[in-house]
Amino acid sequence: MKKEELQEKSILKYLIKKSPTTVRKIAEITELSEKTVRGRLDKIDTFLKQNKIGEIRKEPGKGISIIVFEDSKNELDNFLYTNETLITENERVTEKILIYLLTLPKDSFVTQGWLSKKLFLSIPTLRNELSEVKRWCVSHNIELEIVQRKGMRMNGSEYAKRIGIIDLVLANNKNVGKSLLVLCPGLDVEKVKKIIKQVEKNWKIQFSRSSFNKIWIMICLSIYRGRNGKSDEGVPDDYKGIESYNEYNFSESIYQLLSENGYRGFQERDTRLLAMLIIGASKLTWDFELDSNVGAENNKLTDFINHLIISISDVLGVDLRDDQILANDLKEHLKSAIFRMRFGQKNANTMSKQLKSEYSDAFLSVWSTSQLFEQYFDIQITEDEISFIVLYVEAALMRRKKTVKAILCSNLGRSQSFFVAELIKKNIPAISEIEIIRENNFNRPVPDDVKVVLSNTGVPSSNVIPISPIPTRADFNLISQSIDDEAQQTTTEFYFTK
Structure with a gap:
């Protein structure tokens, strides 16, 4: 769950317990600015009204209160104490536009007039929403292309489009199965899920729930988009040797079992796309050695980690070069992290703000290695990924502290x-x-x-x-x-x- 979503739920819970209250008091409790609190309250009010749950009431001399309709109390409780997130109608409209554009057949365009009628929006409202769509596209390495007399379409690699669809399906913790039935009509998505689980069992692998859902969505998209001519050519090729990874062999096993169960039309590209996703996935169990088949690429990663640890040691003034646990942990983590950063897969770290504040020296030491990431892999390290590395560094520092x-x-x-x-x-x-x-x-x-x-x-x-x-x-x-x-x-x- 994103930081903003946690803040919104915290404000809601506080309002339920302490109404009436003031913006200043909410700001103190949540450690947010009063301006931010006002913005969050407006969004909460919109959400409550659109879902007919209640409203936020502001009364001079009394303060701010939450009014919950009697027949909606259970619905609000379910929302507060599950992983559901607060989403307004405007955000739903943006998602619908993105889904329409991302699932267009290859080389197809759609006009603003057609899309406005489809979504029951006025042209000015649609144009406002397209500004949000463009911002989303930038963060996913996709371009919203508008061609005069033709219309608009999403311009980007097949991998970027599929990752975009995956992010939209997983946003706000939607029911993945139901979403796939809408995205891939006619496809037995539950059967596909069982096949993935069977291969997972055969290989003695266990993915986190989020990673499994990403794999499930990716494979369903491979089947449906390939079958219906919606799949574009083009796979990122700036990472050579992916066929040498065990993740590629695992991906081949999935598509082989799918073929044995009557699914046809897969391309080698689909295996590569899935392998790229799995390399960046969170694995709870993975019995294969990291460097079993990766050859020169693994040597490059090992050399990079040696330089990384030396650089961090120099900044901290603590020699961590002999900590083999740190080297192995970084190797395991960075193999996935480099793929995530290169191909736009997000991996939020909810502890980033706290780590940056409480472990500022370690955070600075990792941040100072940004140039190494650019030099070795031509990528820019994100603040979230810095925070993950800080955890490994702090663990190493703790190991050094002898009693x-x-x-x-x-x-x-x-x-x-x-x-x-x-x-x-x-x-x-x-x-x-x-x-x-x-x-x-x-x-x-x-x-x-x-x-x-x-x-x-x-x-x-x-x-x-x-x-x-x-x-x-x-x-x-x-x-x-x-x-x-x-x-x-x-x-x-x-x-x-x-």
Whole structure:
């Protein structure tokens, strides 16, 4: 679900619980600007009215309230607590226009007059909607071509068009089966689904639900568009050697089983299109080695990852070159990510904003490698893909943080001292063990395996970290900084005895 959709549902839930309220209060709760909240409220109001669920009411002196019609409460609850998303009639019109244009037969045009009658729209309204259509096309590597005296059509590769249709079907979590019956009339889409599942089982592969649906839609489009002359020639050929991937062999197996079940007319191009989609898909189970058949292309990816890790290490000032787990994780992820970025497949990361804020150093280190992506693969890395790589980098940094032992010098009672020690370990996982000593035992070298010495007694030593009797957040921050400080790795020079 997109960020905007989550925000809209959050606002709706808040209105149901706290009506009447104010724009300012909603902005504070959702961490949005008041301007953004007003826009979201207008969209929610339009949605409620168009679906005859209720309305947003604004009353001077009282604030903003939500009015839900009595017989629509269950419908609203179902909407709020499922993956359905808020969509207005204007957005539905844009989708309908896109579907009409994307499913036109090869070399066919449609006029604005015909389309306006088909959708019961005035010509001015249709022209306004076409502005949204053009924006959508740009994000999908498709051009809305308008030819005088002929009309308009979608101009782009067959792959781009199919990905566009897939995105439209999956938008707003529609019922995929029902959508396919509309897109591919006469096709037994459930039978196609069973065949895909059979090949999935034979190969011991499991795709995520979203990826499976994309594959299902792609194959149904291959059958229907090929059968009805709607399929265009042209497959992106800027990625050579796709036939060497196991995903290509898997795609061949699907089309072979489809042929055995009476489906005909497939081309090698269909196998390539499906393989390209599967390479970028999310696989829950995939038992084949990444580099089993990819030859020189895999060597290029390996070389790229080595440069990527070196560059990230230089920016962070932390050497990650020996972390084989990081290298393998990046290899597995980037194989799909590069295809997604090259061929316009979107893979939203809902954590992007949080990662950018909380792990800014790692985010900056990955962002600084953008030129490497252009140099090796002629692609521009997206912020979402940067965020995915940040997760792998942060995991690698966590692996580097070895646990340390600490000493706590305390004159508090036994129970109080043990409580403080456990509180410190709870808030600072890097400390695995704390030995408690008394101030009068402080007179011999600290063992080499002890890296942190704490005291709540006021021991006068530059190597001791002073803390409060009951440590505060400031104390925890000071201890954490000291652990991370390279100076803490040198031998300490204070003394104690047992």
